[in-house]
Amino acid sequence: MRESPKLFRPKYPKAEFANAPVSSEPQFSDEFQPLRERVIAWLKLNVPETRLRHILRVERMSIELAIRHHLDPEKAAIAGLMHDLAKFFKPDRLLQMARDEGLELDPIDELNPHLLHADIGAVVARDEFGIHDLDILDAIRNHTLGRPQMSLLSCVVYLADGLEPGRGNTPELEELRRLSRQDLIEATWKSADSSVKHLIHARHLIHPRTVHTRNWFLQTATQRPRKSSYP
Numbered sequence: 373m374r375e376s377p378k379l380f381r382p383k384y385p386k387a388e389f390a391n392a393p394v395s396s397e398p399q400f401s402d403e404f405q406p407l408r409e410r411v412i413a414w415l416k417l418n419v420p421e422t423r424l425r426h427i428l429r430v431e432r433m434s435i436e437l438a439i440r441h442h443l444d445p446e447k448a449a450i451a452g453l454m455h456d457l458a459k460f461f462k463p464d465r466l467l468q469m470a471r472d473e474g475l476e477l478d479p480i481d482e483l484n485p486h487l488l489h490a491d492i493g494a495v496v497a498r499d500e501f502g503i504h505d506l507d508i509l510d511a512i513r514n515h516t517l518g519r520p521q522m523s524l525l526s527c528v529v530y531l532a533d534g535l536e537p538g539r540g541n542t543p544e545l546e547e548l549r550r551l552s553r554q555d556l557i558e559a560t561w562k563s564a565d566s567s568v569k570h571l572i573h574a575r576h577l578i579h580p581r582t583v584h585t586r587n588w589f590l591q592t593a594t595q596r597p598r599k600s601s602y603p
């Protein structure tokens with residue numbers, strides 16, 4: 373009999389980190405800067421300047437959130453910098469690469485192949501830039517639709533993509549930014565909620581992964597012990 377696959381359950385921290393010290397200058401490895409320069413040179417040839425500016429803001433916010441929540445800022449920087457590598461790939465190319473990669477396609481992916489840019493971004497990160505760290509690759513893959521049980525690094529890049537300063541200053545965004553600094557789980561739940569609301573308002577098809585992500589994070593956030601019981 374085949375063994376059932378082990379369910380990956382990331383350990384989400386119980387406490388909030390609103391008061392964690394934020395160091396402005398994280399220490400990166402010697403490999404980081406040359407890699408960053410190579411990625412930016414590649415991006416300059418493959419995405420317009422406005423998108424590059426968004427990517428750099430996502431990189432910055434990913435680093436800040438990682439520091440605040442005691443995650444690895446270098447991994448956050450790399451995932452933030454690489455999250456939109458495939459943003460301007462044509463629909464046929466995205467679909468072909470997804471099939472070559474053996475990705476399971478939802479009917480919504482076929483109708484809106486642009487949504488595959490996140491999964492395919494991870495393929496480019498691996499093949500073009502030699503990234504093999506699964507946490508980084510997953511954070512790139514999950515940045516648009518999220519995924520139930522995704523890691524906190526994935527939450528960081530998902531939130532930074534939607535909440536970086538260039539996204540605007542509505543009260544809803546400001547509240548989500550505040551929440552993202554306090555509690556990654558609740559912020560991910562409420563960002564997925566917000567994304568579903570906007571898609572309904574715009575009469576767009578909703579990819580089921582966003583709904584699954586929203587349900588997972590809602591359950592996780594509301595089933596944790598009450599915050600007042602933490603030290």
Ligand SMILES: Nc1ncnc2c1ncn2[C@@H]1O[C@H](COP(=O)(O)OP(=O)(O)O)[C@@H](O)[C@H]1O
Nearest residue numbers: 486487515516517533567571576577578579582
């Ligand atoms: N769950 C979803 N279902 C369907 N479409 C979505 C979903 N999430 C995002 N989209 C749409 O896919 C596009 C890409 O999303 P995103 O990667 O967040 O783009 P951007 O960085 O350009 O805002 C957007 O047009 C968005 O409306």
